[in-house]
Amino acid sequence: xxxxxxxxxxxxxxxxxxxxxxxxxxxxxxxxxxxxxxxxxxxxxxxxxxxxxxxxxxxxxxxxxxxxxxxxxxxxxxxxxxxxxxxxxxxxxxxxxxxxxxxxxxxxxxxxxxxxxxxxxxxxxxxxxxxxxxxxxxxxxxxxxxxxxxxxxxxxxxxxxxxxxxxxxxxxxxxxxxxxxxxxxxxxxxxxxxxxxxxxxxxxxxxxxxxxxxxxxxxxxxxxxxxxxxxxxxxxxxxxxxxxxxxxxxxxxxxxxxxxxxxxxxxxxxxxxxxxxxxxxxxxxxxxxxxxxxxxxxxxxxxxxxxxxxxxxxxxxxxxxxxxxxxxxxxxxxxxxxxxxxxxxxxxxxxxxxxxxxxxxxxxxxxxxxxxxxxxxxxxxxxxxxxxxxxxxxxxxxxxxxxx
Amino acid sequence: xxxxxxxxxxxxxxxxxxxxxxxxxxxxxxxxxxxxxxxxxxxxxxxxxxxxxxxxxxxxxxxxxxxxxxxxxxxxxxxxxxxxxxxxxxxxxxxxxxxxxxxxxxxxxxxxxxxxxxxxxxxxxxxxxxxxxxxxxxxxxxxxxxxxxxxxxxxxxxxxxxxxxxxxxxxxxxxxxxxxxxxxxxxxxxxxxxxxxxxxxxxxxxxxxxxxxxxxxxxxxxxxxxxxxxxxxxxxxxxxxxxxxxxxxxxxxxxxxxxxxxxxxxxxxxxxxxxxxxxxxxxxxxxxxxxxxxxxxxxxxxxxxxxxxxxxxxxxxxxxxxxxxxxxxxxxxxxxxxxxxxxxxxxxxxxxxxxxxxxxxxxxxxxxxxxxxxxxxxxxxxxxxxxxxxxxxxxxxxxxxxxxxxxxxxxxxxxxxxxxxxxxxxxxxxxxxxxxxxxxxxxxxxxxxxxxxxxxxxxxxxxxxxxxxxxxxxxxxxxxxxxxxxxxxxxxxxxxxxxxxxxxxxxxxxxxxxxxxxxxxxxxxxxxxxxxxxxxxxx
Ligand SMILES: Cc1cc2nc3c(=O)[nH]c(=O)nc-3n(C[C@H](O)[C@H](O)[C@H](O)COP(=O)(O)OP(=O)(O)OC[C@H]3O[C@@H](n4cnc5c(N)ncnc54)[C@H](O)[C@@H]3O)c2cc1C
Numbered sequence: 001x002x003x004x005x006x007x008x009x010x011x012x013x014x015x016x017x018x019x020x021x022x023x024x025x026x027x028x029x030x031x032x033x034x035x036x037x038x039x040x041x042x043x044x045x046x047x048x049x050x051x052x053x054x055x056x057x058x059x060x061x062x063x064x065x066x067x068x069x070x071x072x073x074x075x076x077x078x079x080x081x082x083x084x085x086x087x088x089x090x091x092x093x094x095x096x097x098x099x100x101x102x103x104x105x106x107x108x109x110x111x112x113x114x115x116x117x118x119x120x121x122x123x124x125x126x127x128x129x130x131x132x133x134x135x136x137x138x139x140x141x142x143x144x145x146x147x148x149x150x151x152x153x154x155x156x157x158x159x160x161x162x163x164x165x166x167x168x169x170x171x172x173x174x175x176x177x178x179x180x181x182x183x184x185x186x187x188x189x190x191x192x193x194x195x196x197x198x199x200x201x202x203x204x205x206x207x208x209x210x211x212x213x214x215x216x217x218x219x220x221x222x223x224x225x226x227x228x229x230x231x232x233x234x235x236x237x238x239x240x241x242x243x244x245x246x247x248x249x250x251x252x253x254x255x256x257x258x259x260x261x262x263x264x265x266x267x268x269x270x271x272x273x274x275x276x277x278x279x280x281x282x283x284x285x286x287x288x289x290x291x292x293x294x295x296x297x298x299x300x301x302x303x304x305x306x307x308x309x310x311x312x313x314x315x316x317x318x319x320x321x322x323x324x325x326x327x328x329x330x331x332x333x334x335x336x337x338x339x340x341x342x343x344x345x346x347x348x349x350x351x352x353x354x355x356x357x358x359x360x361x362x363x364x365x366x367x368x369x370x371x372x373x374x375x376x377x378x379x380x381x382x383x384x385x386x387x388x389x390x391x392x393x394x395x396x397x398x399x400x401x402x403x404x
Numbered sequence: 405x406x407x408x409x410x411x412x413x414x415x416x417x418x419x420x421x422x423x424x425x426x427x428x429x430x431x432x433x434x435x436x437x438x439x440x441x442x443x444x445x446x447x448x449x450x451x452x453x454x455x456x457x458x459x460x461x462x463x464x465x466x467x468x469x470x471x472x473x474x475x476x477x478x479x480x481x482x483x484x485x486x487x488x489x490x491x492x493x494x495x496x497x498x499x500x501x502x503x504x505x506x507x508x509x510x511x512x513x514x515x516x517x518x519x520x521x522x523x524x525x526x527x528x529x530x531x532x533x534x535x536x537x538x539x540x541x542x543x544x545x546x547x548x549x550x551x552x553x554x555x556x557x558x559x560x561x562x563x564x565x566x567x568x569x570x571x572x573x574x575x576x577x578x579x580x581x582x583x584x585x586x587x588x589x590x591x592x593x594x595x596x597x598x599x600x601x602x603x604x605x606x607x608x609x610x611x612x613x614x615x616x617x618x619x620x621x622x623x624x625x626x627x628x629x630x631x632x633x634x635x636x637x638x639x640x641x642x643x644x645x646x647x648x649x650x651x652x653x654x655x656x657x658x659x660x661x662x663x664x665x666x667x668x669x670x671x672x673x674x675x676x677x678x679x680x681x682x683x684x685x686x687x688x689x690x691x692x693x694x695x696x697x698x699x700x701x702x703x704x705x706x707x708x709x710x711x712x713x714x715x716x717x718x719x720x721x722x723x724x725x726x727x728x729x730x731x732x733x734x735x736x737x738x739x740x741x742x743x744x745x746x747x748x749x750x751x752x753x754x755x756x757x758x759x760x761x762x763x764x765x766x767x768x769x770x771x772x773x774x775x776x777x778x779x780x781x782x783x784x785x786x787x788x789x790x791x792x793x794x795x796x797x798x799x800x801x802x803x804x805x806x807x808x809x810x811x812x813x814x815x816x817x818x819x820x821x822x823x824x825x826x827x828x829x830x831x832x833x834x835x836x837x838x839x840x841x842x843x844x845x846x847x848x849x850x851x852x853x854x855x856x857x858x859x860x861x862x863x864x865x866x867x868x869x870x871x872x873x874x875x876x877x878x879x880x881x882x883x884x885x886x887x888x889x890x891x892x893x894x895x896x897x898x899x900x901x902x903x904x905x906x907x908x909x910x911x912x913x914x915x916x917x918x919x920x921x922x923x924x925x926x927x928x929x930x931x932x933x934x935x936x937x938x939x940x941x942x943x
Pocket of ligand 1: 413414415416417418419436437438439442443444445446459460461462463464465466668669670671699700709732733734809860863864865866869870871872873903904905906910911912913914917
């Protein structure tokens, strides 16, 4: 037994979440020790104050660790054809150095996951998504001879930089030419002997970028970024602030609006793109793709459910509310998926799944709220909104506004 | 010549709110402002290249959320950012830090006094209870207690019901509270001098009362009854400075078809046959309208832009006697870097909320004694904020601007009028004091704007520079504001209304006065009400 390697001093080693490439810096800044986990990585809920961090996204800029997000290289002469067959959007239209948001479905037209595809060279694509997808990608590659799938999750350090001063921060970091980068574009810059890839993408509805770099330079990039952003209010933000910002922007969140089809037990408790109001991502002009036939049928008869954006009177957050067609709760017509008080718009907002036919009538939310331990119930007549609650012009403006 | 449905005198934030609601209801409105810029005391101005000062008001908490939401002010560019982390400095340089985190704040208080750390909960609960009642009245027109109109009786009953809901003991406490001094009120809770001073500071801001003067307890409440996103007592900053609020209101008003005319003030409200019919401007132009609304304070409205002969007996005298004493100064400073303060941890969160150079109750009272004698203290009470720590739009990157609000500063000096020299000497005492707590502070100064009541009155027409457009004492609150019998925005001349902070619920950037006045005007015009009534929802 003496030849056995010594057991780790920490008996919980195997249970502790892994650290991301930016952990060292982020741990130092997590004054509140507010951690959760994502895909096996330790991940911040918030660092100091969730609302403060939310306002960094709307007022200054903030960084969000996207190392735990899954990243795959799909490369080779058949890469485009394989992706085109897998996702509902037309990937052949995606030019080099452009990014597109998409969903992919089962044969039944139910969503497996959503994510973004980066065309990083002629026949190399990077797919990023919330959940590990190796097995689905391999299945999707069956029948394509010349395509290679590589899990790059650990090989690329990703950091999202979002907020109105994000552009000024990156300029101060010395990224020449960034002013021409349009939304969903990609640019590359030399950094410490490696390549720093910058895409104008994000999940906040605000001006923002995502930075992709070799892990060896992750901390150096962090330091350079934070030095440049010092006068522009740079601050890390976690899951709580992200969730607030994305809801204001009307973006769906896995496990809130989306129950991944492959992980769903109950019949049709997963969603189709039409149900999530993502019909614009489905391109029937292209030939066969996963779920095409089912989706065509669904388009004909209309989705059973529809995700809507709601403006709710009062300030009682409708979290978990059940929706009815009348104030007296005659018929149940749906449920709230996410809800919050929006500090920027000063409105009580929510996303809700409503049975499509019921959209013609009134939508009442049955809201429970608490006041000094006592529970109260109220009914609120909701208003359906077409536009995102928050999507300022600066999100798309090129070149972006300069702070100096 | 075009005849408007309504002309609003003054583009203060309340005048703009009033005009926005009237325009939204379909009226043809015109706002006339004497200055080339709008906003009155809610204004942002570039006073030094690259530095944008909120020249008067500097922080926001009273702004009615319902109005922000209803007029879609976010779309018109308004973003209110709550701030955190405030430090109070005592006479001997000792500090009391208010952290964002409750647990941390408790630990900090406990270092000063375990008793006070504990009592703070009771203090907050009591204040919260008082605040809750007042908050409910903000977007409501006060009832006229002498009227038998069903509407007034209904409103009086509502008010009575709200009061009785406090319970018998609290009811007595509340009535007592209105006539108490801030110091008296606080003695019941706290033992530590710095804790008392820090908690007392909202009781003297803007008022010509001292911490020991009856009535200052209400002023304290007035400053903590606001909220940011429902967090009662929290304060925030408007991105782009306080002018962003006025600009958003103006943009909303214009989107509804309202018009604005700047650069020439109203000389006189035109009255014919006992009815207001329009205004005559200083440049000789005349604007006719069916309704005239004044955003000016009560003293200025009745004694400066109206003819005494157009007024019923006694009104002129009431306006003359309206309590509107100036008591505050403001020093806006451009800084080349972020100042560091003694006894304050050097982390990016603390000091962002602000600095209260509160000293002690005694120091505050001594400063008040100076005011009574017509001079200023060399150890004044200063409430400071560094908005550029929060807002990337108000100073060049890496540079800062600091807002300093000073209590007290007399409108007239014992030794005669204000002069530029005396003004600068007053400013000097302010930076001398800050330097005591922040060695090297003076070396950071790039530009400085010193404002005494004299400057404030001359620029935006707040009589004596009184920040609330009239003292917030019980004789001038609720249905007594501005005068008993005129608490419902209608003035003694037919077709004439008031909508500024001289009306209920008083001073502060709240938009409530302007909105309430619009509601009354629409009622008189027999139009449907489009002004939100309830801001605290079902709290
Ligand atoms: C130094 C200072 C600091 C303050 N700090 C705060 C703070 O931090 N937070 C807060 O909530 N409140 C604060 N206040 C109070 C608050 O700013 C005021 O109560 C509020 O802005 C008043 O708004 P108003 O629209 O009622 O009137 P005003 O802002 O007084 O508007 C009146 C308008 O009428 C115009 N006018 C005057 N005469 C004429 C004329 N003859 N013809 C045409 N136009 C005319 C003026 O130029 C002005 O634009 C502060 C005030 C001051 C002075």
